Amino acid sequence: MSSETALLEEYSKREYKHGFVTDIEADALPPGLNEEVVRTISAKKNEPQWLLDWRLKAFRHWQTLQEPTWPHVHYPPIDYQSMIYYSAPKQKPLLESLDQVDPKLLETYEKLGIPIEEQKALAGVAVDAVFDSVSIATTYKKTLEDAGVIFCPFSEAVQRYPELVQKYLGSVVPAADNFFAALNSAVFSDGSFCYIPEGVRCPLELSTYFRINAQNTGQFERTLIVAEKGAYVSYLEGCTAPKRDENQLHAAVVELVAMDDAQIKYSTVQNWYPGDEDGKGGIYNFVTKRGACRGVNSKISWTQVETGSAITWKYPSVILQGDNSVGEFYSVAVTANRQQADTGTKMIHLGKNTKSTIISKGISAGFGQNSYRGLVKIQKNATNARNFSQCDSLLIGDKCGAHTFPYIEVRNTTSQVEHEASTSKVGEDQIYYCRQRGIPTEDAVNMIVNGFCKEVYQELPMEFAVEARKLLSISLEGSVG
Amino acid sequence: MLEIIDLHARAEGTEILRGINLTVKAGEVHAIMGPNGSGKSTLAHVLAGREDYEVTQGKVTYDGHDLLELDIEERAALGLFMAYQYPVEIPGISNKYFLKAAINAIRKYKEQPLIKTSEFLDLLKTNLAKLGMDKSMMERSVNEGFSGGEKKRNEVLQMAMLQPKLAVLDETDSGLDIDALKIVADGVNALRSPDRAFVVVTHYQRLLDYIVPDFVHVLAGGRIVRSGDKTLATVLEAEGYAFLEPAGTPA
DSSP, X not given: OOHHHHHHHHHHHOOOTTOOOOOOOEEEXXXXXXXXXXXXXXXXXXXXXXXXXXXXXXXXXXXXOOOOOOSSOOOOOOOTTSSBOOEEEOOOSXXXXXGGSOHHHHHHHHHTTOOOSGGGSOTTEEEEEEETTEEEEEOOHHHHHHHTOEEEEHHHHHHHXXXXXXXXXXXXXXXXXXXXXXXXXXXXXXXXXXXXXXXXXXXXXXXXXXXXXXXXXXXXXXXEEEEOTTOEEEEEEEEEOOOOSSEEEEOOEEXXXXXXXXXXXXXXXXXXXXXXXXXXXXXXXXEEEEEEEOSTTOEEEEXXXXXXXXXXXXXXXXXXOSTTOEEEEEEXXXXXXXXXXXXXXXXXXXXXXXXXXXXXXXXXXXXXXXXXXXXXXXXXXXXXOEEEEEEXXXXXXXXXXXXXXXXXXXXXXXXXXXXXXXXXXXXXXXXXXXXXXXXXXXXXXXXXXXXXXXXXXXXXXXXXXXXXXXXHHHHTTXXXX | OEEEEEEEEEETTEEEEEEEEEEEOTTOEEEEEOXXXXXXXXXXXXXXXXXXXXXXXXXXXXXXXXXXXXXXXHHHHTTEEEEOSSOOOEEEEEHHHHHHHXXXXXXXXXXXXXXXXXXXXXXXXXXXXXXXXXXXXXXXXXXXXXXXXXXHHHHHHHHHHHOOSEEEEESTTTTXXXXXXXXXXXXXXXXXXXXXXXXXXXXXXXXXXHSOOSEEEEEETTEEEEEESTHHHHHHHHHTTTTSSSOOOOO
């Protein structure tokens, strides 16, 4: 009996576990994008004039831009006029408590295993849940408020803290930064806003769960996190979407600002629907994430586990502006079946004694294509800057691909840049060895892959590490015969 | 326990085993000797079930099962253990985790409850002490950066932990100095019991000074050309393999 055939058969029966659709009435705009749509979104959110102007400026600029073609990914042209840019579950305009959230929505998050009912919530994690275009619930508001931490839907922040939003919005990722960031700036609908005041260590892990539900809808959320002097916050982000045959666009922007001695740890477990085994459907995950270490001794860490999406295009980056600031990027990116990923980071060293670490683990299986693309830039004044990069690729099977595009620009002779790269295959010898000890093939592959990703998993908060391991094993099920 | 009848196997089109016959009973230790390329390691891997080899003829019965019908992990779960000549590295997975995963995989196959952590740790401690291994080895990745001696000792540790019925040792002595050889041999001898059998594959007689076999078989050209008791090994040591007919096809 061929165990390969058996495994493949088993695999074809596997389903993306989060692929269900919630039947809920939505308030949606018709498909298409023009100035009127931008104005309508802004009006629906009751936004101040400055924000509408900012959106319109972004929109006009976006119209002059071309979609980037340099990533190592292939997909048919996206018709931006056939997409819906705003969809929100119909509900009461203002939510005073979770009791007022549509039970269907609560059910959805329960099904996803995301606790938004506070009494059931994981101890120590505050959750903001974003459903299609709007934030539907934020937990632990009181605890956070007592600590002086602001954690709320972006649209609420615009109403309640307009001066903070205006000060930081677009200050790290300008509206005109790139094609997808400009699009997001024009039409973003919601997201999370988080502000940690001076000297405060955020008492809870903050997390946002993004869910795309509606059909033909793009999701454009924006996250802005500001850590004032000496503040600390750990932020988690998770994402899922229903199974659909057509591709859906997710173009988010995340901006982080860390002042003197502040620290932001941002972790992502990305599990958007990846499409089926023939590459039909799936999310286009075209995301701009960037953090600015503005203050001295500040630190920003990105940790990402990317298992979903048909196509991933994202480069969580750090601008190391403050002296002695630290930037970190830990990534596991998995491409199975027909998935494609072009992901990596940019570490821009401006300040003295700045330090960055890049650990990237790419795993390709099936027909998956996985590219690491990274830039380490050391500017003239960045005396004694240090970078260490390690990019490892693991191949499972012989039809997948791994690619590495490292760019290094050094303009300061006192700096030190190290780059290590490796490519390995999950060896038949390793699998044979495990099986000889009684461990079946699937478990052996999971074990080998987990070992490969260990350095990144260590950076994830505990619950997330467990989730990431589970996700990875689901993504790779049946990829080895 | 193990009965091999007229076993033929090939790899990449070349026939390597050309009719092996061998019977191993519980409690016995059989040494398989022979020149390079005679098929010793192939025999070991065919028993373990390595898929690179194709069995073209013959039958192998193990503990009442048709061995050749079983998957690699089923054979392992039924108590067949192979100590590798070249143990494989698994980066990022600790030795301890690996051992526990192996024990539990086998228990799961047998529908037994998983091992309790305390029980596992006690067992591990006892076996580490027997083999003179430091417990820090357990936190290191499986075989990664281990010296030759450490790797072989680790194989014997796994064997001690998994308590197989039939252990196949593939060139366990290769790359070991005399002290390491003694430790490994002691570990193996400690596991000898009336209900366990060993097939010891080796090129040199040296190992058999420490693991004294009940039977010695000489393999050449894919067949067992001579069998005897432990004195046969001494004859081979003195006279070499020259007495053999034209050597078999190298693998």
